[in-house]
Amino acid sequence: MGYVPIKGGQAAIEAAEKLVRYFRLRGGSAPLEIKQIQDQMRLAVDRVMGEGSLYAPFHAALALKQAEGDTIEASFLLRAYRSTLPRIGYSVVVDTRDMTVIRRISAAFKDIPGGQILGPTRDYSLRLLDFQLADESLTHIREFLSKFAPGMMRGEKIGTEEVPPSFPKVVDMLRAEGLLETLTAGEEAEEIIDITRQPITFPAPRAARLQAMARGETGGLMALAYSSMRGYGNVHPTLGELRVGYVPLRVYHKTRSDEVVTVGRVLVTEAEVIARMDAEEDNIPRFTLGYGLCFGHNEIKAISMAVLDRAMRTGSKEAPAEDEEFILYHIDGIEASGFTAHWKLPHYVTFQSVLDRLRRAQQVARREGEGTQ
Amino acid sequence: MLKKKIQSGYNFAFLDEQSKKEIRRRTLKAVAIPGYQVPFASRELPIARGWGTGGLQLTMSLIGPDDILKVIDQGSDDVVNAVNIRKLLAQTTGVRTTEDTREATLIQTRHRIPEEPLEDWQILVFQVPYPEPLRRVEPSEVKTREMHAEADYSRLWVYLYEDIVRWGEITIGAQYPVMVNGRYVMDPSPVPRWDVPRLNMAETLYLFGAGREKRIYAVPPHTRVESLQFSDYPFQVEDFTGKQCDLCGSTDAYLDEIIDDVTGARRYTCSDTAYCAKRRQLKEEAGKNA
Numbered sequence: 001m002g003y004v005p006i007k008g009g010q011a012a013i014e015a016a017e018k019l020v021r022y023f024r025l026r027g028g029s030a031p032l033e034i035k036q037i038q039d040q041m042r043l044a045v046d047r048v049m050g051e052g053s054l055y056a057p058f059h060a061a062l063a064l065k066q067a068e069g070d071t072i073e074a075s076f077l078l079r080a081y082r083s084t085l086p087r088i089g090y091s092v093v094v095d096t097r098d099m100t101v102i103r104r105i106s107a108a109f110k111d112i113p114g115g116q117i118l119g120p121t122r123d124y125s126l127r128l129l130d131f132q133l134a135d136e137s138l139t140h141i142r143e144f145l146s147k148f149a150p151g152m153m154r155g156e157k158i159g160t161e162e163v164p165p166s167f168p169k170v171v172d173m174l175r176a177e178g179l180l181e182t183l184t185a186g187e188e189a190e191e192i193i194d195i196t197r198q199p200i201t202f203p204a205p206r207a208a209r210l211q212a213m214a215r216g217e218t219g220g221l222m223a224l225a226y227s228s229m230r231g232y233g234n235v236h237p238t239l240g241e242l243r244v245g246y247v248p249l250r251v252y253h254k255t256r257s258d259e260v261v262t263v264g265r266v267l268v269t270e271a272e273v274i275a276r277m278d279a280e281e282d283n284i285p286r287f288t289l290g291y292g293l294c295f296g297h298n299e300i301k302a303i304s305m306a307v308l309d310r311a312m313r314t315g316s317k318e319a320p321a322e323d324e325e326f327i328l329y330h331i332d333g334i335e336a337s338g339f340t341a342h343w344k345l346p347h348y349v350t351f352q353s354v355l356d357r358l359r360r361a362q363q364v365a366r367r368e369g370e371g372t373q
Numbered sequence: 374m375l376k377k378k379i380q381s382g383y384n385f386a387f388l389d390e391q392s393k394k395e396i397r398r399r400t401l402k403a404v405a406i407p408g409y410q411v412p413f414a415s416r417e418l419p420i421a422r423g424w425g426t427g428g429l430q431l432t433m434s435l436i437g438p439d440d441i442l443k444v445i446d447q448g449s450d451d452v453v454n455a456v457n458i459r460k461l462l463a464q465t466t467g468v469r470t471t472e473d474t475r476e477a478t479l480i481q482t483r484h485r486i487p488e489e490p491l492e493d494w495q496i497l498v499f500q501v502p503y504p505e506p507l508r509r510v511e512p513s514e515v516k517t518r519e520m521h522a523e524a525d526y527s528r529l530w531v532y533l534y535e536d537i538v539r540w541g542e543i544t545i546g547a548q549y550p551v552m553v554n555g556r557y558v559m560d561p562s563p564v565p566r567w568d569v570p571r572l573n574m575a576e577t578l579y580l581f582g583a584g585r586e587k588r589i590y591a592v593p594p595h596t597r598v599e600s601l602q603f604s605d606y607p608f609q610v611e612d613f614t615g616k617q618c619d620l621c622g623s624t625d626a627y628l629d630e631i632i633d634d635v636t637g638a639r640r641y642t643c644s645d646t647a648y649c650a651k652r653r654q655l656k657e658e659a660g661k662n663a
Contacts, residue, residue, distance in 0.1 A: 010456050079417035086389045197395075199412040199587040202515045325513055335585045338422025342502070345424065345454050348629055349447045349484045349644055353565040354546030355630070356611040364541035 024068055037061035046267070046296020047071050051333050052078025053196070053215035055266050055295050072217065072337045079334050087197065092250040092260055096270050096293070098166055101245035106170045108240050108274060114167035119244060120297075170241040171272050171289060181278065181286045202325050209312060209324060213305040214294050217333025224321055224331065225304035228311045233319030235275040235310045237290065243270045244297050269294055271302035275310045288313070386433040387465045392416055396434035396589070400580060403591040408553025409521070410504050415587040418461075425458055425483055426584030428500035432462060432481045435496065435580075442470045443477035448485040448627065448644035455483070472647040484547070486568040488626050488648040491577035493594060499562040501583040504590065506550040506560040526558050529601065537606055549608070552599045553592060561598075567610045567627045572598040618643045621652040 067073035103119025253259035273290035292305025446455040600608035643649035
């Protein structure tokens with residue numbers, strides 16, 4: 001029988017898995033160490049943690065290795081792993097004013113209290129391929145580190161000691177001047193739902209929208225936010241403040257519930273976008289705010305989130321970016337990639353069924369054609 | 374098949390117990406309101422979204438160590454996706470698996486109902502890509518939920534009517550919309566029309582899981598399930614008149630059309646491979662005894 005392309009499954013799957021391994025290794029190069037990926041593929045690790053919805057740098061790096069660098073596949077591995085972990089509790093709400101900042105800029109004001117801190121960014125670098133990197137050696141690395149961060153070479157903890165521990169927020173200044181909308185009472189009182197335990201329903205509370213976007217796929221969020229920026233529901237954003245830094249992870253003590261314990265720190269990127277004017281109940285026009293926050297260092301994602309957060313609040317649904325249902329149902333990389341890939345599964349039962357309908361409709365059409373001649 | 378060793382490091386049936394309990398509670402609600410789509414917080418699994426994660430979560434939440442499991446895709450036990458899902462379930466539960474429909478206590482399926490009759494001690498779990506039957510006429514979930522609440526199915530009826538005006542026939546192939554218990558229009562998952570009448574007044578509990586869309590729904594035993602149809606344009610199943618299975622000779626089963634890659638000729642075989650194999654075996658035995 002010639003036609004058995006997808007049957008005889010088990011052996012075929014095992015062979016395919018071996019081939020995947022073979023294609024990863026056939027070049028014969030030294031195996032990638034997880035530590036190398038964590039250190040030198042920093043942004044890929046951050047992206048996978050965000051989209052995988054699990055802050056676990058080691059596991060994200062391992063997933064990247066296993067997925068041969070495919071960030072969607074790596075995020076998927078991390079998400080599946082996440083499903084095996086019980087939900088043991090919720091952290092204390094983080095105030096990003098307490099962030100230990102590694103980068104912090106504002107596009108709205110030239111001078112901001114605390115100053116603009118460029119931090120690690122390629123924004124102003126010429127994007128020329130650096131051929132010297134091809135020959136980078138341990139000697140080069142040591143040489144660079146001993147000059148740039150001598151303290152680190154002496155085993156001291158490298159840190160942000162020269163940076164003030166916390167900054168006032170740009171949006172707080174605007175708010176103090178009455179230029180920015182105040183949070184509505186409803187929004188502040190809103191119970192924060194957990195979208196991994198309760199499915200999203202519409203209209204979705206803002207907390208649910210932000211959660212869904214925080215685990216959204218960077219490229220998907222960017223494309224939709226970009227559509228808004230180009231005019232499909234433009235909110236005319238100005239980047240009030242972009243911060244990258246560490247926030248403390250605090251939880252309530254297991255037995256002494258009034259005690260808060262710091263259990264670690266999490267790198268996050270936060271974007272606050274100041275957008276088009278709107279009038280509140282008092283009829284006085286004020287700026288509105290869009291907010292984005294995601295795991296790791298991922299500025300495109302945080303900015304896209306902030307733009308979409310604001311765009312979805314218009315509620316007009318005239319443009320895709322304004323329609324929360326459209327946005328929230330289509331930004332999840334794990335869901336979208338899984339369903340896109342599922343078309344590779346056999347569909348011959350359903351195809352047979354539509355074939356039956358097509359043949360029947362053709363019969364009807366031919367019969368009617370004959371009737372009219 | 375032999376009992377396999379349980380994969381270490383994972384909970385029985387992969388998901389944590391809290392999650393399984395949540396899914397079972399949603400399932401109970403679904404059973405209580407036949408045809409109604411119950412939202413649930415779908416978990417990510419090591420199988421991709423769109424590849425059966427809704428069905429899998431139902432199976433994982435229901436399966437016990439004494440269950441006998443069957444997994445099929447397009448009617449077949451041996452296609453890669455069925456093999457893959459069976460492997461995951463077997464590895465994380467250690468339960469016995471089978472290809473025999475009449476032996477399985479729990480059957481997970483994609484796109485088919487097994488040909489052999491199912492009984493009240495069995496559960497059939499469907500994998501569902503699109504749980505919303507009104508999606509054909511309305512893209513917004515907010516609006517379709519409203520339409521269900523108001524039992525407003527007029528746009529779907531108009532869709533069927535316009536189909537007839539345009540093509541002289543209702544052109545929906547698989548995934549034919551049905552009315553459940555006279556109240557909710559339901560998507561039976563992309564089973565062929567052939568399978569739809571078997572949902573009606575059945576002995577078995579049918580559960581439907583859509584992982585990506587995060588919905589669970591059910592057709593309990595002895596529930597009315599009617600295909601949407603007009604009195605002058607009745608619902609029709611696929612027509613296999615004059616055709617039979619090339620392997621077992623069945624003229625009463627859903628057939629896969631096979632194009633011979635040498636001659637280009639069309640042949641047909643049963644879509645339900647376990648049913649087909651059983652028929653061939655019975656024939657062989659009857660031949661020996663004769």
